[in-house]
Amino acid sequence: MNLVIDIGNTLAKVYLFEDSKIISKKFLDEASLTIYIKSLSKNYDIKNIICSSVTKSYRNEISKIFEEITYFELSDKKLKIPFYNKYKTKNSLGQDRIGLVSAAFFKFPSENSLVIDIGTCITYDFIDSKNIYHGGAISPGINMRYESLSEFTSNLPFLEFNDIDKIIGSNTNDSIHIGVSIGIIGEIKEYINRLEKKYLNLNIIITGGDSTFLLNKIKNAIFADLDFLAIGLNNIIKYNEGN
Numbered sequence: 001m002n003l004v005i006d007i008g009n010t011l012a013k014v015y016l017f018e019d020s021k022i023i024s025k026k027f028l029d030e031a032s033l034t035i036y037i038k039s040l041s042k043n044y045d046i047k048n049i050i051c052s053s054v055t056k057s058y059r060n061e062i063s064k065i066f067e068e069i070t071y072f073e074l075s076d077k078k079l080k081i082p083f084y085n086k087y088k089t090k091n092s093l094g095q096d097r098i099g100l101v102s103a104a105f106f107k108f109p110s111e112n113s114l115v116i117d118i119g120t121c122i123t124y125d126f127i128d129s130k131n132i133y134h135g136g137a138i139s140p141g142i143n144m145r146y147e148s149l150s151e152f153t154s155n156l157p158f159l160e161f162n163d164i165d166k167i168i169g170s171n172t173n174d175s176i177h178i179g180v181s182i183g184i185i186g187e188i189k190e191y192i193n194r195l196e197k198k199y200l201n202l203n204i205i206i207t208g209g210d211s212t213f214l215l216n217k218i219k220n221a222i223f224a225d226l227d228f229l230a231i232g233l234n235n236i237i238k239y240n241e242g243n
Contacts, residue, residue: 003046004233007033007053008096009120010209015230016044020238022227034061041065045064048072048241050233052095072237074098080240083131094123096229101125101133103224103232104205114201116188117229118208120144124191128199139187142210145180163213185217192218 004015011031016023023044028036039147040046050072051058057227059073071077074095082105087093112138121144124136134225140148142161150158158209160189162177170173197200206214207224215223 001046001048002237003037003040003044003049004230004237005033005037005049005051005053005058006096006099006229006233007051007055007058008056013076013230014040015227015234016040016046017230017234020231025227025230030055033058034065037062038065044139045226048237050074050237052099052229052233053092054096063105067069072240074236079236081125081236082138082239083133083231085133087135090140095166097123097125099134099229099232099236100231101127103228104203105131106232106235107205107224108203111203112201113203113205115193115205115207116191116211117212118142118184118206120186122187122208126195126199129201137191142180142184145183147198149173149176149180160212161210181213185214188214188218 002017004017006013007030012028012030013025013027014036015025026036046066046069048070049062052074057073059071063071081098082102098118100115104115110129110131112129113127117123118141120141122139122141125135126136146159146161149156156172156176159173159176163181164174164177166178167172169178192204204221205224206217206218206221207228209226211223
């Protein structure tokens with residue numbers, strides 16, 4: 001059984017896989033992570049662990065919980081990943097982005113794929129049909145845009161996201177909501193348009209906790225569920241076991 005851990009800026013997501021099947025999953029705050037993993041160690045026969053973290057490494061904490069375990073860490077240069085990484089600053093490449101690109105590879109091998117992850121940040125990651133990862137882009141996520149409008153102005157309020165069906169705001173709140181949503185939609189469409197001029201037959205994969213508001217707003221997009229990254233991480237375990 002494989003334990004797959006995905007630690008983001010907001011939540012930690014913990015999965016148990018039996019081969020390719022998800023046996024259980026739990027989303028929790030990072031402070032509760034170690035306690036929850038200890039409970040899993042008592043109830044399941046876990047052989048492999050992989051952890052993607054944008055905060056810190058949990059290798060030492062996890063190794064104390066499991067005496068006999070194979071631990072896969074995405075920062076390990078010896079770890080085999082299923083694509084050629086052309087990113088110039090590999091040490092600064094987020095582990096979540098490696099997992100997302102791996103998930104795209106296993107889902108659409110030898111195809112041009114763009115993965116757009118809508119979370120704390122919006123990340124764009126492109127892998128081509130030769131299985132070469134080129135990199136992508138990073139921009140502020142939904143909540144970060146709302147927070148920056150409030151933080152760096154004197155009078156604008158800090159609002160929660162509201163996907164209103166308007167193009168012109170007749171009050172300040174509506175104007176902010178429209179600006180944030182139209183800004184994100186326009187940004188994503190323009191990025192896709194530019195990439196499609198160079199790469200034909202492009203798979204557009206949209207995922208992440210804040211992605212649902214984009215449904216029916218991005219042409220020909222494939223909306224992956226919240227398990228997309230975890231499935232990619234589990235496949236990295238299987239890929240390394242087979243080599």
